[in-house]
Amino acid sequence: MKTTESSLSFAVAKKSRVPLAAIDARGGEAARKLGRVHVASAGRPSQASTFNSSL
């Protein structure tokens, strides 16, 4: 049953994706994504004012 590593591969669903050099790695969306696996990359949470009586 032994085979070579070359026949094993993930079949990732191909979507139109952003090239590596164009990924926004420091934006809010990236911070949320990275924060799940690397807390230090999540950055400080920023929260807008939550005052109920104004926007």
Add this chain to the structure above:
Amino acid sequence: MSVILHGGEPLLAGPARLRRICEELTSAFDGIAALDLRIHTNGLQLSPRYLDLFSEYDVKVGISLDGDRAANDRHRRFADGRSSHPLVLKAVELLRQERYRHLNLGLLCTVDISNDPVAVLDALTELEPPLIDFLLPHATWDDPPPRPDGSPTAYADWLLAVFDRWQEQGRPVPVRIFSSVASTLNGGPSLTESLGLAPTDLVVVETDGSLEQVDSLKSAYEGAAGTGFDVFAHAFDEVAAHPGVRARQLGLEGVSETCRRCPVVRSCGGGLYTHRYSSAGDGEGFDNPSVYCHDLAALVRGIEARTPADTVAPEVADPAELLAAQEDLTRTLLARLHADLDGRGGERWAQAWELAAVLEGSDEGARGLDGVLAHPYTRTWLLDALDALHEGRAGAPSGAADGLQTLLAAAAVRAGLDVRVPVPYRDGGLVLPTLGRLTVSGPGERGTVLVRAAGDGFLAGPAAGSAERRIRRSAAAGPGWLPVRGFALPGDPFPGHGFVIDDLDPYRDCFGAPAAATLDAAAAGRLGDVLTEAWALIGERAPAHGARSLDGPLTLTPLTGAMPGEPSVGRHGYGALGIGVDGNARTLALTLLRGVRRARFRALVDVADLYAADGSWEHRMPWKDELVPLSGLLEAAYERLALAVFDHRFRDGIPQALDTLEGAAELTIGGKRLLALMRKEF
């Protein structure tokens, strides 16, 4: 620091006084903190004179408007009975002008259920504000809100009618109360103090300098907002330590016992503090559910029911989405490492980064790069490299460059790209991830070797030409070359869904138990055989969990001291498992069944929020009579469902576990979607 000029009506202070306030605040915060200045007004006096001043100091403006004219006039008439509506509209129009648009915060609408919810929303959205919010009118248990038809959910019904209209309109503008519920349902923070468990960090500076808690408390009882402090004699830290302020920083501990047991508490947070007040008997004070309790629960559940399941956490139901999200996460980590290096990786990093772009430029190259980025221990390298960089470890940038060069050499070989990639070696050798270990020179020696794809393998040597060695990827182990050992699954109808025994990758030591040393050929062969036998056993007894249940190849790394039957998932990408090597085929079958599910569960948690506030409650694990956090119960139940197919005795306790999960407050909409699939599976 947010400073909100509020009232009463703050424009009554006049432009000269407002200018002085803006000047003082701006200079006080200069160089200390970013200042977010806002004003909230009824708009009646808003004129270019004020707006020019606000533009100068970047003071953002929010306006109160209760909807259409009929709605607005219900509570906002002049003393002589005239409507204020035309003047408010004029103010909104002014704020919408190009020159002031950047100051426009949006519209704040106080709910009155006598108004037509559709007409109210239409009137607000017609003005194209950047944001809308709806406020429940202030009320307490002593002074409950009007409920003309007696319905305990009249306010939720009204808001959900607005929600439905808003959906119909295509959600033209964010509505804060809806965004907040959506955020908490998905595991994020609440966006307003009237909802959710986020700590409230507000203090009111009155015009006489006294420091108070939020103004809404005044509707509870006379003096409720008072702290006894003022700006002349006290620091803000003293206000922060005031028991009334502290009480609103406690999250789950700060809500009533009834609320702590309620499944929607993460979203409603017990409601606005003021709305909990009662002066009666045992419930005196704020340790009560909100007077809007039924409304809040119905609103949260109503918004949840209106959120189409297929728009949430698609990774839960679709393996291709999970793989794509995992790939995206690894690519984002790599891009983050590049950004954080900020040039410190030197020439070697820069060249490797350029090579990555070249690889991405062709289908073959992209496939080669994807192949190494999907390797679970690539994630481990990235996380270690980011840690080293953030902790300022010596040699971190150079180490990152080593890693990227090695990774790209493997990618170029997989892609068959005819380019020489320099790869550093240490201690006489190097591991090309997903390919194998190459011995270059004697132990202890270090240097750089050039690797170039050729035929079905690659050439490696210190320089181009005769000194290069040819390595065939399909060849068995030979002097100086030890390939990663790959195995197809027995009767595998899905080519590519086999497993590899990876006892080579230097980043594989990322599990709770230490990674074993590289196995000799005989031991690796024996392990491959018994694993193949275990997969055959799974195929017979639980075919749904055989080869077809795998989303991709499985990377198995032998560990030392691992518990038999207990697979490990560590700090790596999707698809790796650490296993003990001593078990027989049946033990290993259970290890694999449990392990594949554990790996999938952890991969989901890496890319989707299945629960929030984990650990805030404890849940009984039926088969162990043990209290665990929700994540522990969800993961164990998810694994046990697969084990139950293999051995029916594992069905014990699953129905109770699913019921417990059903009523848990921690589950997000994504988590509930997973739970629904688990029920279906059972």
